[in-house]
Amino acid sequence: MKHTEAPASLILLFGATGDLAKRKLYPSIYNLYKKGLLSDRFAVVGVARRLKDDDDFRNWVKESIDTFGNSSEDLTEFISHFYYQSHDVTDSESYRELKNLVDCLDTTYHLDGNRIFYLAMSPEFFGTVAEHLKEDGLTDTKGFKRLVIEKPFGHDLPSAINLNKRIRSAFKENEVYRIDHYLGKEMVQNIEVIRFSNAIFEPLWNNRYISNIQITSSETLGVEERARYYDKNGALRDMLQNHMMQIVSLLAMEPPIKLTTDEIRSEKVRVLRALRPFKNEEIDQYFVRGQYGEGTINNETVPAYRNEPNVDPESNTETYVAGKFMIDNFRWAGVPFYIRTGKRMDKKSTKIVVQFKDIPMNLYYKNGSSLNPNLLVIHIQPEEGITLHLNVKKTGQGMETNPVKLNFSNKSIDGMNTPEAYEKLLFDCLRGDATNFTHWDEVALSWRFVDQISEVWANQKAPFPNYAAGTMGPKAADELLEKDGFFWWPVADLDVDENC
Ligand SMILES: NC(=O)C1=CN([C@@H]2O[C@H](COP(=O)(O)OP(=O)(O)OC[C@H]3O[C@@H](n4cnc5c(N)ncnc54)[C@H](OP(=O)(O)O)[C@@H]3O)[C@@H](O)[C@H]2O)C=CC1
Numbered sequence: 315m316k317h318t319e320a321p322a323s324l325i326l327l328f329g330a331t332g333d334l335a336k337r338k339l340y341p342s343i344y345n346l347y348k349k350g351l352l353s354d355r356f357a358v359v360g361v362a363r364r365l366k367d368d369d370d371f372r373n374w375v376k377e378s379i380d381t382f383g384n385s386s387e388d389l390t391e392f393i394s395h396f397y398y399q400s401h402d403v404t405d406s407e408s409y410r411e412l413k414n415l416v417d418c419l420d421t422t423y424h425l426d427g428n429r430i431f432y433l434a435m436s437p438e439f440f441g442t443v444a445e446h447l448k449e450d451g452l453t454d455t456k457g458f459k460r461l462v463i464e465k466p467f468g469h470d471l472p473s474a475i476n477l478n479k480r481i482r483s484a485f486k487e488n489e490v491y492r493i494d495h496y497l498g499k500e501m502v503q504n505i506e507v508i509r510f511s512n513a514i515f516e517p518l519w520n521n522r523y524i525s526n527i528q529i530t531s532s533e534t535l536g537v538e539e540r541a542r543y544y545d546k547n548g549a550l551r552d553m554l555q556n557h558m559m560q561i562v563s564l565l566a567m568e569p570p571i572k573l574t575t576d577e578i579r580s581e582k583v584r585v586l587r588a589l590r591p592f593k594n595e596e597i598d599q600y601f602v603r604g605q606y607g608e609g610t611i612n613n614e615t616v617p618a619y620r621n622e623p624n625v626d627p628e629s630n631t632e633t634y635v636a637g638k639f640m641i642d643n644f645r646w647a648g649v650p651f652y653i654r655t656g657k658r659m660d661k662k663s664t665k666i667v668v669q670f671k672d673i674p675m676n677l678y679y680k681n682g683s684s685l686n687p688n689l690l691v692i693h694i695q696p697e698e699g700i701t702l703h704l705n706v707k708k709t710g711q712g713m714e715t716n717p718v719k720l721n722f723s724n725k726s727i728d729g730m731n732t733p734e735a736y737e738k739l740l741f742d743c744l745r746g747d748a749t750n751f752t753h754w755d756e757v758a759l760s761w762r763f764v765d766q767i768s769e770v771w772a773n774q775k776a777p778f779p780n781y782a783a784g785t786m787g788p789k790a791a792d793e794l795l796e797k798d799g800f801f802w803w804p805v806a807d808l809d810v811d812e813n814c
Pocket residue numbers: 328329330331332333334335361362363364365401402403404433434435436437464465466
């Protein structure tokens with residue numbers, strides 16, 4: 315085994331013909347292979363209904379890599395490791411056949427019985443597949459067995475508890491890898507490093523020096539082909555319950571005593587436990603929902619959410635959510651964490667803005683005008699980097715100040731793109747590192763928090779649509795900050811200069 319490569323392993327992929335597999339998973343497996351991070355002893359078994367046989371599947375994988383990956387090479391050797399079983403996951407009989415195939419590949423490729431079961435299909439099947447894997451002996455193996463499970467993990471706390479019970483009947487908690495692809499993003503992983511390896515930040519990382527933190531994740535895309543799923547979930551469940559709350563917990567957690575999976579997770583859990591709960595009648599003071607109407611994006615007119623295919627024409631589902639989280643602990647008492655996320659917004663951008671408090675006395679603006687606050691901006695995507703906003707002396711006579719930005723862009727280091735989140739997460743899973751996956755306690759606490767909001771919203775019809783596609787969301791989201799004396803830092807003005 316090469317020094318850094320993953321151990322021999324079989325990946326059994328349910329949902330092998332799906333959008334996620336095609337766009338993300340095959341290109342990621344291929345990148346690992348190309349970089350020498352995958353053992354030569356690997357095999358992938360795809361399960362779905364629509365293809366016929368191995369050849370069909372290998373062509374499918376090749377096409378997906380040609381379209382969504384970065385390869386101009388001959389893929390023959392790589393795709394020879396791919397096998398297919400046409401199988402309806404609700405059909406109990408097929409699992410025996412699958413076990414025979416998997417056992418046979420185990421021997422052929424000397425896989426030491428190591429198995430990753432990846433559920434990249436509709437969540438309604440997660441419990442059924444997990445139970446069958448156990449009942450039909452696929453989890454009886456002398457190597458490791460790990461279950462990678464896509465989102466959403468449930469629809470609310472009761473359904474998540476039920477799903478967890480079914481999964482845990484077949485896998486132990488430390489064998490379950492709940493994917494949150496934001497945790498695979500380079501700059502999300504960088505949050506801990508920025509905080510815990512810089513003496514200039516960690517001492518200031520508290521309510522004495524930080525006035526508020528803003529997290530924006532805006533998309534220009536609409537609901538696309540996923541309306542059947544999305545219309546039942548909305549932005550609150552689709553983005554806030556998982557990605558946004560994970561970012562909040564990374565920003566707010568205490569330094570872990572060690573950089574181990576358990577220590578980091580337990581600090582994140584403590585943040586989620588400290589989130590201030592709300593009474594039903596308070597939800598509107600802390601959360602705003604929106605749904606896009608018709609509008610213009612990149613000079614093209616796009617339809618209202620309610621006119622998208624497969625969306626209920628009277629849908630009450632939010633495509634936008636903004637909120638204010640309060641973390642009631644010693645470090646964060648009084649500091650609002652504002653988040654906003656939505657579809658069909660003005661710009662595709664995920665950024666964190668940490669706004670520091672004003673200095674106690676402003677010596678440089680005696681006429682009453684204000685100094686620019688110091689900001690630390692963490693650019694998660696599309697550009698990756700950090701910017702520190704400072705004030706310096708204006709060149710020349712006098713003592714006026716000038717705002718400046720110190721930029722760091724990941725691209726400026728070596729011009730290389732950082733690996734796709736799925737590539738990193740797959741590699742972590744192959745090596746048995748669950749740090750960047752979500753523990754059950756985190757899932758349960760975030761559902762408990764989100765359920766308070768969704769229960770109230772489900773019972774009140776919203777005045778939708780309330781923002782035009784191509785804008786940054788409803789006016790009420792601006793008012794959420796204005797009433798606290800803040801405003802959303804415009805993401806378009808904060809971009810990192812990638813040439814720096
Ligand atoms: N697509 C994305 O960008 C993202 C997806 N996810 C999550 O990933 C998962 C998969 O999503 P996505 O790929 O978009 O979904 P798709 O609908 O594109 O794919 C579903 C897959 O499941 C297979 N399938 C459906 N029913 C059965 C069945 N009864 N038996 C066997 N196979 C079946 C389909 O194959 P066939 O029809 O051939 O049987 C297909 O391969 C979901 O949990 C989603 O929430 C998460 C983040 C982003």
